[in-house]
Every structure is written in structure tokens, then in C-alpha cells.
Amino acid sequence: MTTTQSKRSTVLADWMKENRSRLAVLAVILFVLLAAMAGLEAKEWFPTIMQGLSVGALTFLVASGLSLIFGLMDVLNLAHGELFMIGAYVGWTMYTRFDTAVDAAVPILLIAAPFALMPLWRRVADRLRRMDVNWHLAIWLVALVMAYVAWLVRFGTGGEEGTGAGAGPMVVVTGMFAAIGWALLRRSRRHDGGPAGDAAMMKATALSTLIVGAGASLVAVTKFPLVIWDAEDFARSPSNFSVQVDLGQLAPLPNDVFAWPAILAFAVLLLGGALIALGLSSLQPRGGETGELARRHWAGFGGMVVAAIVLALVKTPLNEWMFELSTTWRFLIAILVATGVGAALGAFIEVILIRPLYDRPIYQLMITLGVGFILIEMVREIWGRPEFTMARPAAFNGVGEGCPGQGLGGFFSGCSTVEVFGGRLRVYNEGFVVLVGVLVLVGVTLLLKRTRVGMVIRAGVQDPEMVEALGINVRRVFTLVFAIGSGLAALGGVLAAPSIGLSSGMGAVFLLGAIVALAVGGLTSFPGAAAGAVLVGLLQQIIIRLGQTGISLPFLDEPFKPSPTVVPAASILLMVVILLVLPTGLFGRSER
Amino acid sequence: MSLLTVNDIHTFIEQFHILEGVTLEVPQGDILALLGRNGAGKTTTLKTILGLTPARSGSVVYNGADITAKRSFDIAALGIGYVPEHRAIFADLSVEENLRIAERNSGDFAAKEEFIFGLFPDLKRLIRLPGTNLSGGQQQMLAVARALVPDNKLLLIDEPSEGLAPVIIEQMMDAITELSNESTVLLVEQNFIVASRLAQHYVIVEEGQTVQAGSMADLVDDQETIKRYLGAG
Numbered sequence: 001m002t003t004t005q006s007k008r009s010t011v012l013a014d015w016m017k018e019n020r021s022r023l024a025v026l027a028v029i030l031f032v033l034l035a036a037m038a039g040l041e042a043k044e045w046f047p048t049i050m051q052g053l054s055v056g057a058l059t060f061l062v063a064s065g066l067s068l069i070f071g072l073m074d075v076l077n078l079a080h081g082e083l084f085m086i087g088a089y090v091g092w093t094m095y096t097r098f099d100t101a102v103d104a105a106v107p108i109l110l111i112a113a114p115f116a117l118m119p120l121w122r123r124v125a126d127r128l129r130r131m132d133v134n135w136h137l138a139i140w141l142v143a144l145v146m147a148y149v150a151w152l153v154r155f156g157t158g159g160e161e162g163t164g165a166g167a168g169p170m171v172v173v174t175g176m177f178a179a180i181g182w183a184l185l186r187r188s189r190r191h192d193g194g195p196a197g198d199a200a201m202m203k204a205t206a207l208s209t210l211i212v213g214a215g216a217s218l219v220a221v222t223k224f225p226l227v228i229w230d231a232e233d234f235a236r237s238p239s240n241f242s243v244q245v246d247l248g249q250l251a252p253l254p255n256d257v258f259a260w261p262a263i264l265a266f267a268v269l270l271l272g273g274a275l276i277a278l279g280l281s282s283l284q285p286r287g288g289e290t291g292e293l294a295r296r297h298w299a300g301f302g303g304m305v306v307a308a309i310v311l312a313l314v315k316t317p318l319n320e321w322m323f324e325l326s327t328t329w330r331f332l333i334a335i336l337v338a339t340g341v342g343a344a345l346g347a348f349i350e351v352i353l354i355r356p357l358y359d360r361p362i363y364q365l366m367i368t369l370g371v372g373f374i375l376i377e378m379v380r381e382i383w384g385r386p387e388f389t390m391a392r393p394a395a396f397n398g399v400g401e402g403c404p405g406q407g408l409g410g411f412f413s414g415c416s417t418v419e420v421f422g423g424r425l426r427v428y429n430e431g432f433v434v435l436v437g438v439l440v441l442v443g444v445t446l447l448l449k450r451t452r453v454g455m456v457i458r459a460g461v462q463d464p465e466m467v468e469a470l471g472i473n474v475r476r477v478f479t480l481v482f483a484i485g486s487g488l489a490a491l492g493g494v495l496a497a498p499s500i501g502l503s504s505g506m507g508a509v510f511l512l513g514a515i516v517a518l519a520v521g522g523l524t525s526f527p528g529a530a531a532g533a534v535l536v537g538l539l540q541q542i543i544i545r546l547g548q549t550g551i552s553l554p555f556l557d558e559p560f561k562p563s564p565t566v567v568p569a570a571s572i573l574l575m576v577v578i579l580l581v582l583p584t585g586l587f588g589r590s591e592r
Numbered sequence: 593m594s595l596l597t598v599n600d601i602h603t604f605i606e607q608f609h610i611l612e613g614v615t616l617e618v619p620q621g622d623i624l625a626l627l628g629r630n631g632a633g634k635t636t637t638l639k640t641i642l643g644l645t646p647a648r649s650g651s652v653v654y655n656g657a658d659i660t661a662k663r664s665f666d667i668a669a670l671g672i673g674y675v676p677e678h679r680a681i682f683a684d685l686s687v688e689e690n691l692r693i694a695e696r697n698s699g700d701f702a703a704k705e706e707f708i709f710g711l712f713p714d715l716k717r718l719i720r721l722p723g724t725n726l727s728g729g730q731q732q733m734l735a736v737a738r739a740l741v742p743d744n745k746l747l748l749i750d751e752p753s754e755g756l757a758p759v760i761i762e763q764m765m766d767a768i769t770e771l772s773n774e775s776t777v778l779l780v781e782q783n784f785i786v787a788s789r790l791a792q793h794y795v796i797v798e799e800g801q802t803v804q805a806g807s808m809a810d811l812v813d814d815q816e817t818i819k820r821y822l823g824a825g
Contacts, residue, residue: 455693459682466680469642470694471668
């Protein structure tokens, strides 16, 4: 007994010695927190702490994915904040304008379906690669004609609607085709028929295919009956819809009808998706894995097409049913869909954009940055520039008799606020969001520690080559982790929407917080990401709080009130101080 | 009959031409020692067989199938185990997880547990420890044990004796002799005494090229070759 005890105490002593600076930093942080809280009553500091945890939970949802992706693949995903933003907007749409989400899902599914058949497109691309340059010229010509047809279908011949319409895109497209054609012609003259497998030739064909695919998809989408808002018109704007949901009085917008026969619209979208997929796989360098076209690929393709058709057929009853659901249920559905969309988008980004660049890390960094900007512009284009809010679901929005709830039980009273220790907390922000943050922390920790996938991820963080040499497809694990991380960011976004509202800049704010959290916690450590996120959240809220109450400093007559604009600066300062003392962060391990 | 045939492979790492024509044959059921000085291309040969550094030309035929262009995980899944130089034990995983991660079908580890702990009784006692807490010899045992978890027909073992105490080397040699009853082994070994006691065949590479091959029994008597290609044996 005594020996085990003494053994235990030496283990503890060793641990403390090893982690001396870490403990010192934690003690200092604790001391600063206590000092900041000194003189405040429980009803003042408790809500501040909880608000800090709430911001920390949202930051953690971004930081966790960032940390997993960085740890496993050494990719700093600068688009991660925008995935957070996408989660918020997709969640808002599911929640507030379910009809639009259903309408949009049909063309998206149809365009995405051909991507399930990637091995087929790779094989076609290989066939193209072996073809003569004259074939490529023929493809170029067909593509050019198709692009003009698409333009005519979309904008007509001018006439009543004004001749200028659509001239801009056509000039750009014509220019691109001219450039591609010129490259092809030069090639054919130089090589007189040209050798098979010429990279430049292939690129030209891939680009023509991409342009036509994108054009066909865009044209067909405009022929879909898409119920959508109008950010310019208040009566039909996102912010007005949010208010209506809050008042419980939202009806679906009137539905337009297909401008084309539905079959034609469906077919053109499938064709567009197929051409985009073919173009993208032709752009990828040769020697990528071809893979067998298995039954599961066809199942994925068929599943998406069938889902699109079923959605198109049942959308009216589905919409009516959804609009009668309580906002709480709709919110839960929105959470699931937003997380799923985030995960799917993440997987898509990894496979199409990141994967070809694993041996060029700088390009990866730049491409994630670019994807981020594209996503922001996309969101502005679709949802409009102005910020708007998202109504809180009914379960967190109760007022009137018996509200605010009292004590811990008050969290389940259905009130929007609750009184704990005399301080007011918002049930949604300080209760639900923190709870989800904790659940995700526990869930991902269990995934990492208790499952085979988690074991492979932990091993892959250290040595992906060895994992591959054991017979494990590391690339597939990469994609999975990218999807999980993106899904968590999107989850953070949809959770944040009811408390902080929606804006196209929301992602950047949380990305900054998450990067600071990562640096503070140790870049690749998952618990470190959680600790760092909580620290960042606490620090921000305490500074905001101190901005209201002021800090009495010696030699100053009036209390010093930090303005909210110093909040981001304070996070960076925290990072700088911690990294000076602990270069690898709180939980980081030094590089081998 | 040979389980693995490597025919004139050329491998580049970035722009460096590392292998300039390595050819070897590993007979089924035997141990073949791949010998040569530091930097001769021994480790790269193993990595090229596994597809970790794919060959630009030449071919690798395993069990009758051309695996030159396959991805590493597909190659390994055909039944090739790899014990890399410096062991590559996963530090974040416990000893047990380090073994379980090598499973290709659930139950692989349970089926081989007795055999593995028979070879390396030490590991049984360490099963809960994290991979980092092991000594060099224990890590080497774990690395070999990890390659034994799935049913591997061929083992690629890189420098199993490097940096180990003589007693541990003896133990490791006994283990390799015993496991070679079950699998074919391609062994890279700097220590000629160890290699000569374990292997029936040898191949010598020099500057990325196969220069000599044959039966180990002949090489042991050929002091001149040993001096010329392997330094003082």
C-alpha cells in the first residue's frame, strides 16, 4: 500500500517537473482571471464566464476541425471559417425557408450525381489523353458551339430584353475559347498530328469541357422553379422571413413552374455535372489512381438521381409538413442538414482541390484561401450582402409567466433566459451551445480513443507513410477527417446563427479565434484545441465585461475601460505571451 | 520458385536517381539478405517494392502479379509486411494499439497473439504502455511483431539489429529464424555476421545497382567480395 502510494507520488512529482512551465502558465492565467473577477459579485462574473464558454464552444467547433486537418495532413485550411459561415447560411435556409432548400437541393443533387462515377471519368480522361490532336480540336469546336447555344438559351437573341444582356460573360467565354483554340492549333502545327498524351492539349480539352459543363448547369438551373428571397425587397428579404418565423407566421412562397420540360432540365443538369466531373478529372495529372468502377459508385449515382426526382415530386406536401413542424424540430433538422452539407463540401474540396497538391503545401494554402473568398462571394450572391438574424427555436424562446427560469432546472423550463446565482443567462447561448460544445468534445475524443478510425487518425498524425505501409488507405482517412472537420465547423456556424446572426464576415472572425486557440493549445493536440478555444472565449468576454465596469489602475483617476475593439488584439496578445513561454503551446509536443 | 521478383527498377526521389537498376529474386520460404554500404539504395529498394517511392521503370512482380504501379496500401494488403528502419512505432498509440492497427481483418491479432508473445515474451508485459515508453530493443520487437499480425507471406525487414545490445540481437535473430518458418523474408542488414547467420541467399547493391547475388554459403568464403562491397566484414 505504502509502496504504491510512494510510487504514485514520485510519478506525480515527475509529471509536475516535466510540465513545470505548463503548470506555471496555467497558474498565471488562473490568477489573471481571478484578478479580473475580483470585486465582482457572482451575479456578474458567472454570466461572464458562461458567455466566455459559449464563445469558446463555437471557437472550439472551428478549431477542432482545423486541428484534426492540420495534424493529419499538414494542411492549414484557411477556408475553414467560410465552412462555418456556410453552415450558418445553409442552416438558416433549412430553418426559415425550407421550400428554397428543397428546390435548391434538386439541381445540386443532379449536378453532384455524376461525381459519384469518378472512376468512369478518369477512364474517359485516359482515353482522351491517348487521342490525336485533331480529335481534341473537334472537341474544342463542339464545345464552342455548345457554349454559344447555352448563351442563346440563357439570354435569347437580345430583342425585347435589351441587347446588352449577357454580353459580358460571352466576351469572357469567347476569349477563353480563343485562347484554348490557339494553344491547340499551335500544338497541332508543331507536331503534325501530335503525340498522344500531351499535357497542354489535355489541359485545353479539360478547360473546354469545364466551361461547357458549367454553362449547361447554370442555364438549366435558371429553368428550375426556384423559390427564393430577394434581398433588395424587404417583404421578401431574409431578415423579414426571420422576423416572420419568430412570430410563427410563415407560409411558403408561391411556386413557379419549370420553364423547360422537367425531363430536359434534369438531363441537361446531369450532362453539366458529368462534363464538370470529366473536366476536373482530365485536369488532374496522369497516374492518379484510376480505381475500379464498382457497384457502390453506381449506387451513389443512382441514389442521388432518385433522391432528386423524389424531392421534386413530393416537395409540395413536404414543404407543407415542414412548415407545420415546431421551430425546435426544424432547428434540429437544420443542424443535421447544415453539418451534412459542410461535411460533403469539405470532402469535395479535399478530393478535387487539395488532393492533387499534397506535395505542394504552399499551393494548398493558397487554394484554401481562394476557396474561402469564393465561398464568401457565393454567399453574398445568394443571400445578399446585408446581415440578418435567425430566430431562436421555440424551445429556447419562452417568455411571460414563470420566466426567467430559476437555477439549473430553469434551463429546461422553455424560457429564453434563466437566473443562476442571481445572474441572467440566455438558455440558448450559455446553455445549449455550451452543451453541444461539450458533447462534440466528448464525442470526438471517444472517436479518437476508442475506434479503429480514431486509432488510424492518431497514427496518421505521426507517420502517414507507415500507416499506408500497413495496408490502410490513408487518402480515404484524409478525406474522412476533412469531412468531419468541415462538418464540425458548419455545425458551429448553424449554432452561432441564432445568437450572433448571419454575415459573410462571420467566418473570418471565428477563424482568427480558432487559429489563436490552436497556437495556444498546441497545433495538433485535440484537447489543446479545446483548452485554447475556451481560453480565447473567456478572455474575449472578460475584456468586454471589463469594458463595461472598468478596471481601476494605479495612477489613474478614472477606471480604465478597454474598448471592444481591443478584443481581437487581446487574443493575439494571449497567443504571443503563451508562445514565448511555451513555444509548442499548452498541450503541444515538440517536433521530432 | 520465387515469391518476389524485382526486375531492373529505377527510382527517383525528387530529381535524384537513387536506384539505377536493382534486380533481385526472393525464393519462397527463404531469407534473402540485401547487402551494401550506407546509401547504396537498400532502404529505397524496400520502399520501391512497397510503392512508397514508386519505380519510374522496371517491374516488381509479387506472387505472379505485377505490383509496380499499385498504391502502397493495395500492395501491403496482398500480404507484405514492412519493418522499417528506425521502427516507426506510433508514439500516441499503446503497444496493443500498435499491434491492432496492423489488423486487416478483425480477429487477426487474437489469432496471432500466442505466436507473437511466444517470440517476444517481453511485449506481453508492456501491452498497456504507450509506444514512446519502450526501449530501443522493445520498439524493434514491437515493429517486427506488428508486421506479424496479419497473414503476411513476405516480410521486408530493414536493419533489425541496428543500435541494439548484443543480447537483444541474439534474441532478435532467434525470432527472425523462427518467423521465417511461416513467411519469406527480405532482410536489409548492415551487420554482416547477423546477415550471414540468418540468410540463405544474398544480393549486393552498390550505388543503386545490383552487383552480385548468390548463395550466402559461397559469400561467407569470399573474403575479397566482402571487403570490396561491404567494408571489413
